[in-house]
Amino acid sequence: MDKPVQQSSTGEWDRVWVNANLATMVAAHDGVSGYGEIKDAALAVRGDRIAWMGSSAEALARARSQDVAVTDCGGAWLLPGLIDCHTHLVYGGSRVEEFEKRLCGVSYEEIARAGGGIQSTVNATRAATPESLLESATVRALRLMDEGVTTLEIKSGYGLELSVERRLLEVARELGRRLPLSVRTTYLGLHALPKEAAADRAGFVKQVSGPWLEALAASGLIDAVDAFCENIAFSVAETEQFLHAAQRLGVPAHVHAGQLSDMGAAELAARFGALSADHLEYLSAPGAAALAGAGTVAVLLPGAYYMLRQTTPPPVPFLRQAGVALALATDCNPGTSPCTSLLLALNMGCTLFGLTPHEALAGVTRHAARALGLQTDIGTLEVGKRADFALYRIDRPAELCYALGANPCASVVYGGVAR
Numbered sequence: 467m468d469k470p471v472q473q474s475s476t477g478e479w480d481r482v483w484v485n486a487n488l489a490t491m492v493a494a495h496d497g498v499s500g501y502g503e504i505k506d507a508a509l510a511v512r513g514d515r516i517a518w519m520g521s522s523a524e525a526l527a528r529a530r531s532q533d534v535a536v537t538d539c540g541g542a543w544l545l546p547g548l549i550d551c552h553t554h555l556v557y558g559g560s561r562v563e564e565f566e567k568r569l570c571g572v573s574y575e576e577i578a579r580a581g582g583g584i585q586s587t588v589n590a591t592r593a594a595t596p597e598s599l600l601e602s603a604t605v606r607a608l609r610l611m612d613e614g615v616t617t618l619e620i621k622s623g624y625g626l627e628l629s630v631e632r633r634l635l636e637v638a639r640e641l642g643r644r645l646p647l648s649v650r651t652t653y654l655g656l657h658a659l660p661k662e663a664a665a666d667r668a669g670f671v672k673q674v675s676g677p678w679l680e681a682l683a684a685s686g687l688i689d690a691v692d693a694f695c696e697n698i699a700f701s702v703a704e705t706e707q708f709l710h711a712a713q714r715l716g717v718p719a720h721v722h723a724g725q726l727s728d729m730g731a732a733e734l735a736a737r738f739g740a741l742s743a744d745h746l747e748y749l750s751a752p753g754a755a756a757l758a759g760a761g762t763v764a765v766l767l768p769g770a771y772y773m774l775r776q777t778t779p780p781p782v783p784f785l786r787q788a789g790v791a792l793a794l795a796t797d798c799n800p801g802t803s804p805c806t807s808l809l810l811a812l813n814m815g816c817t818l819f820g821l822t823p824h825e826a827l828a829g830v831t832r833h834a835a836r837a838l839g840l841q842t843d844i845g846t847l848e849v850g851k852r853a854d855f856a857l858y859r860i861d862r863p864a865e866l867c868y869a870l871g872a873n874p875c876a877s878v879v880y881g882g883v884a885r
């Protein structure tokens with residue numbers, strides 16, 4: 467006879483957190499509560515998974531009879547570990563001089579066209595050692611982690627030659643091995659045309675889409691690809707060539723779309739079933755509808771919008787109306803978003819783009835997980851999902867969006883283990 471499955475059998479929990487308010491971030495069906503709240507609750511883990519959620523009283527009774535380690539959260543709010551689903555975290559040098567120039571009236575596009583901008587970070591990155599790249603990226607990752615980030619997407623794109631792109635992806639993977647942090651890597655093959663390829667755009671795109679992509683994929687270094695589809699970067703046709711190549715290899719895509727102009731990049735991303743289309747300040751209603759149809763997540767990046775002092779925000783009402791899932795990320799990069807605070811991105815998402823605090827928080831949890839294709843494993847507090855979560859000393863979840871420059875994160879649990 468089959469043994470009945472007993473939720474409460476001895477040894478089922480390794481540890482339980484009690485006296486917490488859970489914001490599970492599970493999509494609401496009642497239309498009232500947007501955070502999937504469970505007040506006065508407890509959460510138990512087994513291995514690296516969430517094993518149980520319920521009342522503190524029940525958890526305490528069970529824990530006592532079964533000798534389970536108990537952590538008292540003292541009424542803190544417990545949220546899924548935050549996910550920063552769009553960063554360019556690994557790079558050499560700084561762009562503070564460009565920041566000064568921009569404040570003297572030179573535009574981002576002018577700087578880029580004059581060989582500065584991304585190209586200047588490419589020069590500094592090519593000259594950097596792997597050790598120094600790892601060191602500077604670690605500093606940035608630790609800042610994000612301090613606020614409760616447990617999953618981080620990192621793009622290459624500042625090498626623009628195979629050996630350096632490989633180095634950036636290896637450093638990103640190494641970061642994930644050294645820190646209690648899940649790292650997802652993205653090969654941003656089409657970020658800028660490097661100066662040595664100025665006379666042969668087509669040749670560069672062919673190399674990126676062919677032998678370079680194949681080599682990096684074969685080395686197991688990439689989880690996805692990305693391209694900067696923009697008038698100062700790569701055309702729709704060039705991006706399409708790269709996305710085709712990735713599709714043939716079964717590698718999913720993100721697309722930098724509509725940051726400075728609407729070239730139809732969102733429609734392209736949708737056509738390829740991309741995981742996400744990112745930026746989207748310039749997006750038409752049909753573009754939003756295409757994203758909705760494809761289930762492509764819109765990743766909004768208010769840090770870049772703010773730093774570039776842009777004035778056209780993404781059309782959030784279109785996106786909402788079309789039913790597109792909205793994520794938020796730091797876009798941490800030296801040029802347009804030197805931002806290592808996902809909490810600041812939450813605030814900017816609300817104040818600059820008009821997101822509600824619930825939308826913003828879903829954007830760094832449930833929807834960010836979807837933007838990385840990880841929605842079955844992370845992004846919400848649910849039994850069976852990874853036990854990645856953060857505790858915050860706040861009275862209500864919206865406080866995470868409200869405060870500027872505060873960090874109420876009290877502790878972080880990564881894979882069931884306190885970090």
Ligand code: DI6
Binds near residue numbers: 694722770797799803
């Ligand atoms: N869009 C961005 O905002 C960053 N990359 C991109 O494709 C900027 C990168 C930089 O300026 O270094």
Ligand code: FE
Binds near residue numbers: 552
């Ligand atoms: Fe970016």
